Amino acid sequence: MRAYVLEDFGVEPRMAHVPLPDIGDEDVLVRVLASSVNPHESHVISGAARTYMEYRFPVTLGSDVSGIVEEVGRSVTRFMPGDKVFGALRGRVAHRGTFADYAALPADCLVLQPSGLDNIDAGTLGLASLTAVACVEALGASAGHTVLIVGASGGVGSVAIQLLASVGAKVIATARGREGAKYVRSLGAVETVERADDVASVVRLAHPDGIDGVLDLVLSDSQRLTRLASNVLSIGGSVVSTLRAADPEALTGARTTNVVATANPVALQHIADLVGAGCLRPSVSKVFDFEEITEAISAQQSGVLGKVAVRIAPRGEE
Numbered sequence: 001m002r003a004y005v006l007e008d009f010g011v012e013p014r015m016a017h018v019p020l021p022d023i024g025d026e027d028v029l030v031r032v033l034a035s036s037v038n039p040h041e042s043h044v045i046s047g048a049a050r051t052y053m054e055y056r057f058p059v060t061l062g063s064d065v066s067g068i069v070e071e072v073g074r075s076v077t078r079f080m081p082g083d084k085v086f087g088a089l090r091g092r093v094a095h096r097g098t099f100a101d102y103a104a105l106p107a108d109c110l111v112l113q114p115s116g117l118d119n120i121d122a123g124t125l126g127l128a129s130l131t132a133v134a135c136v137e138a139l140g141a142s143a144g145h146t147v148l149i150v151g152a153s154g155g156v157g158s159v160a161i162q163l164l165a166s167v168g169a170k171v172i173a174t175a176r177g178r179e180g181a182k183y184v185r186s187l188g189a190v191e192t193v194e195r196a197d198d199v200a201s202v203v204r205l206a207h208p209d210g211i212d213g214v215l216d217l218v219l220s221d222s223q224r225l226t227r228l229a230s231n232v233l234s235i236g237g238s239v240v241s242t243l244r245a246a247d248p249e250a251l252t253g254a255r256t257t258n259v260v261a262t263a264n265p266v267a268l269q270h271i272a273d274l275v276g277a278g279c280l281r282p283s284v285s286k287v288f289d290f291e292e293i294t295e296a297i298s299a300q301q302s303g304v305l306g307k308v309a310v311r312i313a314p315r316g317e318e
């Protein structure tokens with residue numbers, strides 16, 4: 001089968017022909033129809049993921065998946081061959097991946113695809129949506145709360161805006177330019193801040209009594225996040241980071257969470273239900289064919305609104 005693999009540190013990933021992956025008792029073999037690019041893939045390629053993952057070369061890249069169940073392990077009871085599924089591969093070992101014709105995933109990383117959902121769209125939901133769901137839960141926001149999202153126009157932000165808006169929270173979203181501002185408003189943000197501006201000052205001016213939450217998807221520097229959050233939050237507010245930058249010792253008086261997204265059937269079913277109920281729509285801005293995977297990764301790195309999707313199955317079969 002075709003797979004997009006990284007064979008060692010310091011070398012460019014390449015398309016290769018590799019054997020089908022083996023499946024264990026708890027695994028599912030999926031014929032992959034579509035996937036999407038997350039910043040995680042760039043971290044694996046650059047070797048930055050070495051700090052939190054063990055590499056077993058060759059590493060097949062890719063986390064997100066939509067596809068059709070081909071085979072199930074002996075202990076798997078939730079799926080059968082032919083089921084259409086979506087999800088995301090998570091774990092501490094970089095080896096198996098979804099940028100391939102077939103992918104082996106633990107059954108807990110998958111859920112049945114809601115009917116009517118496009119396969120390409122489904123392939124973009126996994127990691128970004130799991131992360132956004134965990135972030136929104138950690139924020140604890142409800143109707144009337146005001147939340148600032150920094151980095152709102154990307155994969156995680158696009159889902160988080162919609163989830164927060166659906167519970168009646170007011171979202172202030174950072175965005176780049178008029179196109180970015182229009183995009184985040186289309187998802188439910190009620191205020192926007194140009195990302196190049198002094199975000200803390202703009203928010204403070206508009207909300208002198210402070211806001212209820214900050215979801216930061218950009219800053220890896222704890223001190224910068226502490227400064228931003230201290231400037232805009234009211235007492236007892238929440239700070240959530242996907243980059244391990246929320247420092248509970250510095251942010252006294254705030255609730256802090258550093259989210260690490262995990263794949264589990266409950267969260268994935270929640271995402272499927274939100275899509276089914278019309279509360280969450282996937283936001284795909286570009287679709288690349290599998291042969292263009294290198295370009296897809298570059299597009300994600302240079303910044304797009306929402307998600308970069310990858311059509312893995314040949315056109316017409318997806």
Ligand SMILES: NC(=O)c1ccc[n+]([C@@H]2O[C@H](COP(=O)([O-])OP(=O)(O)OC[C@H]3O[C@@H](n4cnc5c(N)ncnc54)[C@H](OP(=O)(O)O)[C@@H]3O)[C@@H](O)[C@H]2O)c1
Pocket residue numbers: 038039040127128131150151152153154155156157174175176180195196217218242243259260261262300302303304305306
């Ligand atoms: N902890 C976890 O489990 C976990 C899981 C998933 C993701 N993550 C991390 O969470 C972050 C967001 O993920 P994602 O999938 O949403 O990434 P993404 O799709 O690349 O989106 C990142 C967003 O941040 C914006 N941005 C970049 N620099 C900015 C700045 N200085 N000020 C304001 N906005 C800025 C980008 O805007 P432009 O497009 O205009 O540049 C883009 O909208 C990434 O760092 C990722 O590695 C962590």
